[in-house]
Amino acid sequence: MQYIKTLLKKLMDAPGLSGFETPVADLIRHEWEDTCDEVTVSKVGSLHGLKKGAQPVGHKARSVLIAAHMDAIGMMVTELHGSFLRFTDVGGIDPRILPGTPVTVHCSGHGEVIQRPGVIASPHPRAMAPTNGSIPMNELLVDLGMVEAELKSQVQIGDLISFNTHPMEHGSDVISGHSADNRASVTALSTFLRNNKNRQFGWDVLAVATSQEETNFAGAYTSSRSASPDLAIVIDVTFAKGPGSNDWKTYASGKGITLGLGPNIHTGFMRKVKSIAEEIEIPISVEPMPKHSGTDAYAVQVANAGIPTIVIGIPLKYMHTPVEMVNITDIKRTAKLLEGICSELDDKFLKKIAWDHEENDGTAED
């Protein structure tokens, strides 16, 4: 548990906006170099950690890709406005959560990037047209406490803005902060690799910390194509129950993880994983994903000739706010489920999950 907490907090504290993942990728690489046989970076910045399997002689080498996106939502400078900045969001942010939020502006005006702390400000009502509602994002400002000339020399349009709050611990199992989406899943994947450092599974396991999920899924599209795995597991956060969110789309935090069900998901693989979870006593809810799953699975599923893909969800409260909240127990469960799945990977596994699996129970000859 302590490993999970320490790693999660470290990953949450690192910047790594969509398309600019290097700071967090470096931290993950440090973990994976110790637990994988090979660690490489893709052309669009995804991190690949290969854990070689014990491939039986005479059979095609099989591999499973396990993806968790490492990029985080944030903001980007759109305009210098007097001694203030204007910005837009990178990934979806509700403007109502922004006024009064501490941020870091990654200032590129002098070439090398300099991080400067600032705060998101809502202009005083007297300086705005009257409103009874929220302040739209294009009217919000970032204040670095600089005068206009200094700001002009330091900040350029396109400079990144990340949240500048640090993770909080709540009791023994709960952590909150920005970027728990999706560093919680990266932590689960890293924990799985660490727990199985000295173990060889039947198949190659390719851990991928994907880039650009929050914007265009570029990491998931490209890593799944180049790796061409036989199966894919996508880990992402899902909606936890909380104030204002209690409908069918939400799951109690700390009470178990979810398995997606829908068009992005391979039904046979999902059913098999569900039975594995039941066997090793991991509480699972089936999460309806009627259309786009909103995860990397959307991209991974259609790579090459198509890849049987499942989605594991870790419930997260207050998604896409600076105070996302996750229960460590669910991260631990995810790591354990990955271990349970990988333990079952043998030369018959693909048959066991084939469409119409009831007629084809995997006992047929190869």
Add this chain to the structure above:
Amino acid sequence: MELPKIEQRHKDLLEKLCNAAGVSGHEDEVRKIVLAELKGKHLNVRTDALGSVIATPKQRDASKPLVMLDAHMDEVGFMLVSDDGDGLYSFELVGGIDPRSLPGKQVLVGNDKVPGVIGAKPIHLTTADERAGKLSVESLKIDVGTKGKNIQPGDRAVFATKLMYVEDNIFAKAIDDRIGVAILLQMMELEFPNIQLAYSFSVQEEIGLRGAKVAAQSIDPDFAIAIDATPAYDHPSPDGSIENSYYNTKIGLGPAIYTYDGSTLNDPRLVTLFKRVGEEEKITYQLRQPGGGGTNGGSIHRANGGVPTISISVPHRYTHTAILLSKLTDWESSVRLLAAGLSKMSYELTKQPRP
């Protein structure tokens, strides 16, 4: 006299004061810091019936006017009002907080400073109409993540922001009015042969200037100066179409001398004095735009038979939010202006004709 400077020890003290919790009516942690700072000072120190700390001269010398310096210890914050289960608590606002500044903020709950957050519904589950509207306080909860131990309705909560000094910027919660508390404590380091000073570290400013009212009644000073932090609304308008003519104050332009606010016509003789010493000593200062709002001056100037009173405040942006921005230069100019003005005060002022 040599005018004071902000030294590292003052910065350390302000950091401690801003990071402390002290919601109106529960100023205990701030009071402890103040009482510790008052130890060994040659003053009579007491905590009054409301919880304000009052420090007065050991011996009154009637040949010198008694000048009361006031700063308030309390800050805006929250009180938990019901336990909604699973670590969720409903809360009420204490002091004037815009609920629009609350979602997505970290807080500390109770005397044990239990970490909590004020969350918001994920954007994915909201509609465009919802996002264009306001979130009500009733819809927001303080979430301590797990069934709260030692937390109960009635506990206070404050923003969890920790002070940061960045060049000449101060980013912190509760600069309003811990910066005033720090200034009062710094004034104690100075000698003013022309006056005697009494200090009021008041409670309950944010909910109606109540601590200062009884403090002034018991101190019964000849003059009073309320040292507070005043909002700077010096923002541009979104599309430049509206000229922001109501900015109250601007940061970087020095301490704000009050003339007229929502509750006080500041004594014109004191206003003139402080403007004059500002010019003479070449201290940057500004005049707060007359208008609504106010300070403890509002209750002090009507205490007993009346007290000639002035407010001098340090400007800051983002008042009553999780993170305020103030300038070290404005803080330093404030202590300089105050010291320069105090060294010129005498009974003569009261003999000057009122305009």
